[in-house]
Amino acid sequence: MSRREPVAVLISGRGSNMTALAEAAAEPRHPAEIVLVLANDPAAEGLARARAMGLATAAVDHRAFPGDKAGFEAAMDEALRAAGAETLCLAGFMRVLSGAFVARWADRILNIHPSLLPAFPGLDTHARALAAGVKLHGATVHLVREAVDDGPILAQAALAVRPSDTAESLADRVLALEHRLYPAALARRLRGEAGWTAAESALINPDIA
Ligand code: GRF
Numbered sequence: 493m494s495r496r497e498p499v500a501v502l503i504s505g506r507g508s509n510m511t512a513l514a515e516a517a518a519e520p521r522h523p524a525e526i527v528l529v530l531a532n533d534p535a536a537e538g539l540a541r542a543r544a545m546g547l548a549t550a551a552v553d554h555r556a557f558p559g560d561k562a563g564f565e566a567a568m569d570e571a572l573r574a575a576g577a578e579t580l581c582l583a584g585f586m587r588v589l590s591g592a593f594v595a596r597w598a599d600r601i602l603n604i605h606p607s608l609l610p611a612f613p614g615l616d617t618h619a620r621a622l623a624a625g626v627k628l629h630g631a632t633v634h635l636v637r638e639a640v641d642d643g644p645i646l647a648q649a650a651l652a653v654r655p656s657d658t659a660e661s662l663a664d665r666v667l668a669l670e671h672r673l674y675p676a677a678l679a680r681r682l683r684g685e686a687g688w689t690a691a692e693s694a695l696i697n698p699d700i701a
Pocket of ligand 1: 507584605667
């Protein structure tokens with residue numbers, strides 16, 4: 493069997509994308525092996541989910557490093573390297589990483605964001621998309637750069653906004669897309685395959701029209 497890339501998933505909360513990544517990586521043909529689930533909050537619900545799946549977990553509580561982001565990131569770095577991680581997937585990880593940390597893991601940090609970037613970086617993406625009246629909405633997997641929710645786009649999946657949509661219904665429907673998009677985008681990236689196409693986005697959501 494070919495080598496599988498050791499991947500750590502970084503979370504802050506419920507961890508549904510982490511679960512989707514771990515389930516996909518459990519398939520022998522997926523090129524990732526999840527070697528660590530790391531949270532910045534020891535109470536993150538996703539840590540319990542990860543443990544229940546038999547995954548290695550760690551918590552590096554950012555509150556233990558007041559005013560010392562470098563110290564917090566050094567502790568994370570140590571845990572990640574001890575686990576042998578070579579690629580990082582941010583999955584609802586709510587701390588902003590420094591330029592120094594991003595540079596140390598250059599081009600090896602992926603993030604998933606619940607909008608069609610570059611539209612709606614930041615928080616409350618679904619309410620903002622509705623308020624703006626967009627007709628298409630979705631999710632993006634991108635490489636992480638120092639600026640938040642910025643960086644080369646690897647893959648996107650879109651859905652058509654319905655007149656009846658609320659921020660909650662959009663969040664649910666986009667999250668279901670995220671769970672399919674992130675493992676597929678990670679696999680592509682690790683296999684070194686070239687660009688994601690609109691047709692591939694349509695495979696993630698054939699109901700786009
Ligand atoms: C997802 O919507 C993800 O796109 C965003 O944060 C949310 C995390 O949800 N970055 P979960 O913890 O993966 O369930």
